[in-house]
Amino acid sequence: MSATENALNYEISTLYSNHHGWLQGWLCKKLGNAFDAADLAQDTFIRILSSRDVAAIKEPRAYLTTVAKGLVINWYQRQALERAYLDALALLPEPQAPSAEQRYIILETLYEIDAMLDALPSRVRQVFLLSQIEGLKYEEIAVQIDAALITVKRYMKQAFLHCLAFHE
Amino acid sequence: MRRPEAIDPRILDEAAEWLMQLGAGATEEERRACERWSQRSPEHARAWARAQLLLNKLGGLPSSLAMPALNREPAAGRRAAMAKLAAILALAPASWGIWKVIDAQDWMADCHTAVGEQRVMHLADNSEVTLNTATAFNVHFNSAQRNINLRSGEILIQTAREATASYRPFTVSTTQGRMEALGTRFSVRLEEETTHLAVLEGAVRITPNQNMLQPQVLRAGQQVTFTKNTIGEISEADNAVVAWTEGMLVADRMRLTDFAAELSRYRSGIVRVDPTVAHVRVSGAFPLRDTDKALAMLVSTYEVDAITRLRGHWITLVAR
Numbered sequence: 001m002s003a004t005e006n007a008l009n010y011e012i013s014t015l016y017s018n019h020h021g022w023l024q025g026w027l028c029k030k031l032g033n034a035f036d037a038a039d040l041a042q043d044t045f046i047r048i049l050s051s052r053d054v055a056a057i058k059e060p061r062a063y064l065t066t067v068a069k070g071l072v073i074n075w076y077q078r079q080a081l082e083r084a085y086l087d088a089l090a091l092l093p094e095p096q097a098p099s100a101e102q103r104y105i106i107l108e109t110l111y112e113i114d115a116m117l118d119a120l121p122s123r124v125r126q127v128f129l130l131s132q133i134e135g136l137k138y139e140e141i142a143v144q145i146d147a148a149l150i151t152v153k154r155y156m157k158q159a160f161l162h163c164l165a166f167h168e
Numbered sequence: 169m170r171r172p173e174a175i176d177p178r179i180l181d182e183a184a185e186w187l188m189q190l191g192a193g194a195t196e197e198e199r200r201a202c203e204r205w206s207q208r209s210p211e212h213a214r215a216w217a218r219a220q221l222l223l224n225k226l227g228g229l230p231s232s233l234a235m236p237a238l239n240r241e242p243a244a245g246r247r248a249a250m251a252k253l254a255a256i257l258a259l260a261p262a263s264w265g266i267w268k269v270i271d272a273q274d275w276m277a278d279c280h281t282a283v284g285e286q287r288v289m290h291l292a293d294n295s296e297v298t299l300n301t302a303t304a305f306n307v308h309f310n311s312a313q314r315n316i317n318l319r320s321g322e323i324l325i326q327t328a329r330e331a332t333a334s335y336r337p338f339t340v341s342t343t344q345g346r347m348e349a350l351g352t353r354f355s356v357r358l359e360e361e362t363t364h365l366a367v368l369e370g371a372v373r374i375t376p377n378q379n380m381l382q383p384q385v386l387r388a389g390q391q392v393t394f395t396k397n398t399i400g401e402i403s404e405a406d407n408a409v410v411a412w413t414e415g416m417l418v419a420d421r422m423r424l425t426d427f428a429a430e431l432s433r434y435r436s437g438i439v440r441v442d443p444t445v446a447h448v449r450v451s452g453a454f455p456l457r458d459t460d461k462a463l464a465m466l467v468s469t470y471e472v473d474a475i476t477r478l479r480g481h482w483i484t485l486v487a488r
Contacts, residue, residue, distance in 0.1 A: 033282075033284075035284060035435070035436070038460075080240060081237055081238075081240070084236050084237040084240050085233060085236075085237040087236065088232065088233045088235075088236040088237055089233060091232075092232060092233070096232070098230070098233075100438065101438070104437070104438060104481075104482070106228075106229060106230070106233060106234075109225055109228065109229060110229070110233075110234060110237050110238060112225070113225065113226070113229075113234075113238060114237075114238055117238065125239075126239065129234075129235065129238055129239050131191060132191075132226045132227075133226065133229060133231050133234045133235050133238065133239075134231055134235060135231065137192075137193070138191070138192050153188055153192065156187075156188045156191060157184050157185055157187075157188040158184075160183075160184035160187040160188055160219075160222075161180060161181060161184035163222050164180045164183055164184055164187075164215070164218055164219060164222065165177065165180050
């Protein structure tokens with residue numbers, strides 16, 4: 001292990017031991033449950049760890065809170081998605097209901113796609129979902145949203161490009 | 169942060185163009201042209217592999233579930249709703265734990281707990297109900313009866329003596345049958361097809377829903393599992409059955425699969441057991457309010473390791 005790496009590890013463990021407690025408490029108050037608070041507190045530190053710039057943090061509390069807030073917003077989004085998903089599951093007739101594992105895999109995929117589509121304008125997102133999830137033809141979508149076919153195609157390309165570039 | 173597998177934005181743009189065109193219903197010729205395009209360079213090939221992965225992901229989603237989940241209200245509205253929710257949640261802890269006493273006659277109430285949550289509540293007649301994790305029931309009290317309809321989960325009931333002159337029977341009903349309390353403390357646990365009853369004090373009379381059988385009375389220290397039309401063998405019950413009210417899981421040579429199933433009730437996500445360790449028998453008292461700790465205790469005592477994925481939502485127990 002190099003000296004810089006040692007220094008970094010030291011900074012991180014100091015940051016962690018000094019701030020993990022109140023951060024988790026703060027998150028617990030925000031989220032109202034200890035499990036998710038513990039998860040998000042870990043995620044916050046993982047975020048900071050991967051930014052590898054711990055020594056540059058002048059005001060750890062403010063910095064940690066900012067990172068954690070971003071994760072909290074994410075968390076609410078996941079909650080909203082999960083609720084909509086569970087509602088949809090409840091409406092499925094019994095024989096069509098997926099197994100517990102399938103449910104979980106579908107939910108994880110939904111989280112991923114939801115996060116990916118989040119930054120898209122709502123109309124583009126809607127067109128993309130009608131095509132890729134509902135399986136409608138571009139012509140049918142154009143009629144449904146009352147737009148020109150060329151607009152639908154433009155939206156589709158925009159959404160595809162966004163998804164392909166999402167992890168860059 | 170650009171990752172090592174970053175792809176030239178121009179190539180990604182072309183890949184997106186192809187995806188859009190193929191989505192419009194491409195001719196055989198166009199398909200071949202797309203294939204040639206994807207073979208132009210390793211970077212093209214990687215871009216196309218990424219495109220395929222995306223299509224596979226989208227294609228694997230059942231539309232009946234994915235559409236309502238993904239096509240929620242537009243982002244702006246959603247954000248506003250979330251902000252509101254955040255404000256509400258910020259206030260929530262203060263009001264937690266304050267239990268409303270159900271005081272009206274003819275009152276119907278939905279009582280429930282989330283996964284990992286437990287609580288105690290008092291009914292109008294002063295009977296006490298302790299709710300275990302992921303539990304839901306309705307209360308039907310009127311001048312002729314006191315009934316709890318258990319829809320999921322597990323409850324421990326301590327019935328109160330009726331103060332009023334007229335006696336109303338106290339019953340718990342499930343899809344499998346009815347249990348009438350004869351002045352008692354007892355617990356009821358509902359599984360998919362079965363109801364489990366353990367009597368700690370007094371007695372309880374069971375009447376399965378579709379029975380040709382006589383109702384059966386269970387005495388203190390007895391437990392039984394019954395379905396709609398059969399009552400199982402009666403076995404001995406002790407306070408370990410309700411250790412959950414103390415936040416503990418008491419295992420006595422419990423199979424690891426059963427142990428995992430039991431812990432799963434208290435945490436969101438999945439705890440799986442690898443077949444190679446399914447036979448391991450677990451004994452001891454484990455904390456239910458901190459299932460991570462329970463798992464850590466398991467790992468430190470037995471030849472078992474816990475592999476954690478998806479931020480602790482998916483745990484597999486394997487041989488160490």
